[in-house]
Amino acid sequence: MQSTANTEHDAWWSAGETPRKPKIAIIGLGYVGLPLALSFVEGGAEVVGLDVDTRKVDALLEGRSYLGTLDDAPVQAAMATGRLRPTSSAAAVAGADAFILCVPTPLTRQREPDMRFIHAAIRSISRYVGAGALVCLESTTYPGTTREVVAELIAQRTGLRPGADFCVAFSPEREDPGNAHFGTRTIPKLVGGMTARCTRRALSLYRVGIDNVVPVSSPEIAEMAKIFENVFRMVNIGLVNELKVACQRFSEGGVDIDVHEVIDAAATKPFGYMRFFPGPGLGGHCIPIDPYYLSWRAREFDAKTRLLEIAGEINAEMPRYVVERLIRGLSRQQKALYGSHLLVVGVAYKDDIDDVRESPALKIIRLLREGGAEVHYHDPHVEALSVADQAVPALADLNADSLADFDAVLLTARHRRVDYEPVLEHAPLIIDTRNIVGRDAVDPERLVKA
Structure with a gap:
């Protein structure tokens, strides 16, 4: 397995156009989504951060962090660029090149997977997922979720074919709140797509905000790797x-x-x-x-x-x-x-x-x-x-x-x-x-x- 650090960006999102940075929709601005959004903004991307909690949106608009392990300064710097747009309106993600799901995946009282937040996120964005888009899941979950839940639900709601009309990948979050040595940008990032093309596109996207992106052969490998960790x-x-x-x-x-x-x-x-x-x-x-x-x-x-x-x-x-x-x-x-x-x-x-x-x-x-x-x-x-x-x-x-x-x-x-x-x-x-x-x-x- 080889790292993809320091390789040239393959800007698939601007193919045939004047070169530009991607427009990324991040769904869920918690301890995973917000640091990821800041990292992408630092890399030059335009980020729409979607969260149902209006208190989080209001805090970001005021330049305040609501995470105890994140100071206000990075939020203020990102907001000052004009490339971070926090919102509670799903319509704001229209036209995004990539959609990254960073929502909770808790357990039910029976200790079974609770997929309701993933389902809700897909319902909110599916109408805006167009041909050529990339959808990435970051939420930790069981092997098979990306292919069997995320890809299938979007396909059912859009009529598009996963892996052909739009790309799907899994890239597990590895946040460690309070870690003074490793942050979002410097923690190596696994990426596994449904197809080789999906993997390449996810690699190109994450290189905008992450120093070291590591490809694996499938979403299931990435899902199991995170669980195994x-x-x-x-x-x-x-x-x-x-x-x-x-x-x-x-x-x-x-x-x-x-x-x-x-x-x-x-x-x-x-x-x-x-x-x-x-x-x-x-x-x-x-x-x-x-x-x-x-x-x-x-x-x-x-x-x-x-x-x-x-x-x-x-x-x-x-x-x-x-x-x-x-x-x-x-x-x-x-x-x-x-x-x-x-x-x-x-x-x-x-x-x-x-x-x-x-x-x-x-x-x-x-x-x-x-x-x-x-x-x-x-x-x-x-x-x-x-x-x-x-x-x-x-x-x-x-x-x-x-x-x-x-x-x-x-x-x-x-x-x-x-x-x-x-x-x-x-x-x-x-x-x-x-x-x-x-x-x-x-x-x-x-x-x-x-």
């Missing part, structure tokens, strides 16, 4: 979470083993090992959800995904395990979960961001409330929080006076903006799920690793 992480996190539980059981039995020291020791091997860290469970838009797209589709072909499912079960149990460790810690101090006052520090699903989607902290808060505890939270990135449609009170500052009201503090994210020293000094009990507290930093009777 997330399955790989899910399984390894499940493995290290299981190791964490085992090490804690060893320690309780008199054989003291610190899982984090084990991880550091193993990492001295310069080959055949990759470092993963345990935590309170999985969170975010990808890892807790995407692997189940694979297991759902695999059942259709009588293929087993046992390792994936076991890892999912291990990770799903981590919030409950954290609560169990808390209960044991409270018991050592002759306290019960029922009626206790608890503080959860860090409710975003990962460090230094404001995204709480699928955050294990939310599951922990729900379990604590079900057990009769009163729960507050502290997170400088999250201004307001609701769990099960009930608001969670926020604690503005961590200090001796504010911490005096709590029986225990649970550390569920490691934010650089949080000063943990007051917790170490004043919390009567600390439940550390992120290895924030050194084993010798506080009295062992006040510290529970979870």
